[in-house]
Amino acid sequence: MPDDNRTGRRATARLRFVRGGGTSVLADQHVPYPFHITKPFRLYPQRPDLITLYLQSASGGLYRGDRLGLDIAMGAGSAAHVTTQAATVVHRSADQPACQDTRIRVGADAFLHCVPDPLILFPDAALSASTRITLEPGARAVVSESIACHDPEGRGRPFDQVALSLGVETAEGTVLVRERARITGAEFQDPASPLGPWRAYGALVILGPASCLPDPADIQAAADRTGCRAGLSPLPNAAGLGLRLLARDGGTLAAGLEAAAGHAFEALTGLEPARRRK
Amino acid sequence: MLSRLLSLQQADAAFPSGSFAFSNGIEGLVAGDPAFDTASLIRTLTGLVRFRWAESDRVALILAHRAAPDPARLGRIDAAVEAAALVEAMRVGSRRNGASLLTTHVRLATPGADELRAAIRSGPMLGHLATVQGALWRALGLSEPEAAAVAGYQLVSGTVSATVRLGQVGAIQGQQALQAVLPLVAEIAERPVPEEPDDAIVLTGFTPLIEIAAMRHARADLRLFAN
Numbered sequence: 001m002p003d004d005n006r007t008g009r010r011a012t013a014r015l016r017f018v019r020g021g022g023t024s025v026l027a028d029q030h031v032p033y034p035f036h037i038t039k040p041f042r043l044y045p046q047r048p049d050l051i052t053l054y055l056q057s058a059s060g061g062l063y064r065g066d067r068l069g070l071d072i073a074m075g076a077g078s079a080a081h082v083t084t085q086a087a088t089v090v091h092r093s094a095d096q097p098a099c100q101d102t103r104i105r106v107g108a109d110a111f112l113h114c115v116p117d118p119l120i121l122f123p124d125a126a127l128s129a130s131t132r133i134t135l136e137p138g139a140r141a142v143v144s145e146s147i148a149c150h151d152p153e154g155r156g157r158p159f160d161q162v163a164l165s166l167g168v169e170t171a172e173g174t175v176l177v178r179e180r181a182r183i184t185g186a187e188f189q190d191p192a193s194p195l196g197p198w199r200a201y202g203a204l205v206i207l208g209p210a211s212c213l214p215d216p217a218d219i220q221a222a223a224d225r226t227g228c229r230a231g232l233s234p235l236p237n238a239a240g241l242g243l244r245l246l247a248r249d250g251g252t253l254a255a256g257l258e259a260a261a262g263h264a265f266e267a268l269t270g271l272e273p274a275r276r277r278k
Numbered sequence: 279m280l281s282r283l284l285s286l287q288q289a290d291a292a293f294p295s296g297s298f299a300f301s302n303g304i305e306g307l308v309a310g311d312p313a314f315d316t317a318s319l320i321r322t323l324t325g326l327v328r329f330r331w332a333e334s335d336r337v338a339l340i341l342a343h344r345a346a347p348d349p350a351r352l353g354r355i356d357a358a359v360e361a362a363a364l365v366e367a368m369r370v371g372s373r374r375n376g377a378s379l380l381t382t383h384v385r386l387a388t389p390g391a392d393e394l395r396a397a398i399r400s401g402p403m404l405g406h407l408a409t410v411q412g413a414l415w416r417a418l419g420l421s422e423p424e425a426a427a428v429a430g431y432q433l434v435s436g437t438v439s440a441t442v443r444l445g446q447v448g449a450i451q452g453q454q455a456l457q458a459v460l461p462l463v464a465e466i467a468e469r470p471v472p473e474e475p476d477d478a479i480v481l482t483g484f485t486p487l488i489e490i491a492a493m494r495h496a497r498a499d500l501r502l503f504a505n
Contacts, residue, residue: 165480178361181484183329192321194329196487217497231493233366242364244486244493 008065018075034059061089146202148250158185214267228256296378306495342412
């Protein structure tokens, strides 16, 4: 079907953080509907250069044919924590998948923590979500992707399909990590599901020099304590650490991701994560 | 007929391919699930074939079959396999298994084996199992579907063998599981693979349960298999 005939919204939000005057500043923001952001918060008095921003959807989720993009650029030495207030629902969209593309560029010695709440796939939802991260020397980042399914009528109806892709590369274009996953809702819920008995999935990459990475055992234990099943591994091409997470539902998954990401945040910044109101 | 017989030779458990050292994550799954039985094995094999082998290892194998003996193109496929393998135990296992298979073929004087080894030693290639299989089996005269069938068979038979050696299922139960999944292997081995793209090769897979098991098991004190 030609692109012009598609329904849905086309919008790309752009956020550019820079370092200036001893702090990080949101230097540029282009936030069209349905995106919305809060003002930047400074939750760490001992690290005033680290700012926190909530990214919100003003429209109640992703709909049929949506093509939404999010570009985050971290200037050299800047530091930001971008999060969401709640999970994002992906509505019925089987014939025209909703697309969400996140492009992140982390400058030299900059830091980004971007761990949104899970995408919740409703019955007949179709989603294509990609995350591409470009790293300059000394860059550090914690970035997640996560999905769960939910039938509001409690009838166990599956989503249609989901495709997830994650790429990490250097500023010179050398590919460090490039994976793509694809599964239908029926396969997701099948007895032979690659998730086993679990019904929610998340991945987290902790990117940075080896010397600042956390102990994988600590993160695994933290995620396990929330009721998730977690595993960590060094990523290809010494990009950092990769976490896989399985949970029985989206709420447990979000808790596991928050616990794991919190440990990663602490390792990369030396700060205990602040309690965030949601 | 000769290529069929060569296929049987390559798939034979007596052929020193090096695959006996790898469980493809089964050892970790069994360690975390004492109730792992024949039905669990069938589900696991189905998942491995459908969600990893079909669009990842099989695609790399076929692209390597077409690219051989060009070391630069084979290196590009290797790089894609490397970047897509997030689990270190699987990634390193794939390279080690590729090296073992290649060593045997060098000793058997398989055409092109020496050149492959030189390309891995000098840098253009990493030597992942699927890439090495594709290049070697083309040199032996196997067609693309034959090469895919051998690789798919080795994956499932090797995983069954590992499960039997772990004592989790008996030999007959293992063969029942193998029989149950062979039709899926046959169907997928016949699927077409598009030509190598001009831009990046992207491989598709989704096996989080077995990957998490392999990640956790990689830090276990006692292991029978390398992954």
